[in-house]
Amino acid sequence: MRVLAAMSGGVDSAVAAARAVDAGHEVVGVHLALSRAGGTLRTGSRGCCTIEDAMDARRASDLLGIPFYVWDFSERFRDDVIDDFINEYRAGRTPNPCMRCNEKIKFAALLERAIELGFDAVCTGHYATLIDGPEGLELHRASDAAKDQSYVLGVLNAEQLAHTYFPLGSTPSKAIVRAEAAERGLTVAQKPDSHDICFIPDGDTRGWLAEKVxxxxxxxxxxxxxxxxxxxxxxxxxxxxxxxxxxxxxxxxxxxxxxxxxxxxxxxxxxxPKEALAIGEISGDRHSWAGRAPSETAFDCEVQIRAHADPVPARARVDSGVITVLPDTPFEGVAPGQTAVIYDGTRVVGQFTIAHTVSAVPATA
Structure with missing residues (x-):
């Protein structure tokens, strides 16, 4: 099939593209320019999508012998991710910009253009697994629990999943990916993973928000x-x-x-007090299903409220478009604006943006 490999300039996306080539697919590499500041430089492991990342992606594509392009998505990124981030904070909510980027950029804007150009799938270096289930394609956790990224992919719907390709999902560890990159001669083999918010590369979110808000x-x-x-x-x-x-x-x-x-x-x-952070109920109405929707309006599940949080057994209920979750044990430190991802074992069922929380500890005078 024709595959568009989204190449961030990191080791994961480079190895994912290499595996797509090895699998016999017709692969084209693309790097997304998301910043208006074209000369933005990377500092260690902070940020991503910098000019150095674009150069690393090009070098990887050249080594793999695949065509490479840079697409300017900076305006869409500003509107759908950065402005959303600012507006959510203005409203007193705590957003996850990586979720919005996956939802609006990598698997919406990019995927739409890829399909228009005749590609069958977008390939990324995310650690997650796609499985053909009895009722259609299912999104599952990766083999490497420490690197699992199914949480940030919980915003994908059935149509988007049908056009995605995750070559790294069954890889047991990141160390194996780095070793493979070194064997292939990829210069990004030991490149640090990016962290923090990519459009705030110095990590000073408070200062950045003060300037914007x-x-x-x-x-x-x-x-x-x-x-x-x-x-x-x-x-x-x-x-x-x-x-x-x-x-x-x-x-x-x-x-x-x-x-x-x-x-x-x-x-x-x-x-x-710390004990007042315990939350006994969350709910929200901005939701989507990763594949088939639940057959029941109330069902047992596990719910994860942060990318690296442990999933919590819970009971979910869907009523008039609103999802309400009652955890078996209280969540801790939940903020409106966060994303709750619903799991059935390793399978991602869907997600919703938390709009309301109910404390498990009554207020006292």
């Missing part, structure tokens, strides 16, 4: 509403945060306090 002094209150401190912008706080609160009034029990809630309308941050 602005600062405004507001109150920090406890669960009873008593003022215990002040801040320079509610957008710079996330649920579960402990550091950087600078509270003027200590807790009565002397224990540390954590951010429990961000209220953007009143520019207020609510803090409380």
């Amino acid at each position: 602005g600062t405004a002094t507001g109150e920090i209150v406890d669960r009873s509403g008593s003022v215990v401190g002040s801040h320079e912008g509610a957008h710079s706080f996330t649920v579960g945060q402990r550091r950087g609160l600078s509270l003027g009034t200590p807790a009565a029990d002397g224990k540390p306090r954590f951010v429990l809630e961000v209220r953007p309308v009143s520019n207020t941050v609510v803090v409380g």
Whole structure:
């Protein structure tokens, strides 16, 4: 088949493209230019999609003997990922830009163009597995639990899965991928993995948001509403945060306090004890199914609320387009805006954006 290999400039996408070539597919490499700052340089393992990454992707393509192109998706990335990130923080939510990038860029904009050009599938270096199930294609966790990326792929729907190709999903470890890259002569064999938010390469999310959203002094209150401190912008706080609160009034029990809630309308941050971070119910209405939808409106499952969190056994219910999840044991530190991915064993069932949370610990005066 004709395969468009999305090449980030890292070792995973390079080896994925190489395996697609070995499998006999007609492969073309493409690097997505997502930044308007064309001269952006990479610093260690921070960020991605820089000019150096584009050069690494080109060198890998040349070694593999496949055509290579750079496509400018910077405007779409700005609109669908960066602006969404800013707007979500303005609304007091904590978004996951990698989820939006997969949903809107890599498996929407890129896939749409690939299909228009006659490609059968988009190949990426994600660690996830596709399995032909009894009722259609299924998305499953990767063999390497430490590298599994099925969570960030939970936004893919059945049509998108039908045109994706994950050559690394059954690889037992990242070490094997690096060794294979070295054997192939790929210069990215020992290149560090990227981390943090790619469009904030220095890692200073708080400072970046302050520049984009602005600062405004507001109150920090406890669960009873008593003022215990002040801040320079509610957008710079996330649920579960402990550091950087600078509270003027200590807790009565002397224990540390954590951010429990961000209220953007009143520019207020609510803090409380660690046990108050326990969440007994989450719900949301922005959802999609990775393949077939559940046959029942209520079903047992496992739910993961962060890319590297442990899945939690739960009971999910779908009612009028809203998904509500009751975990067997409370989630900890859940913020509206996060993505909850639903699993049935290793299979990804679907996902939704968390809009509401209910504490498992009642507030006390």
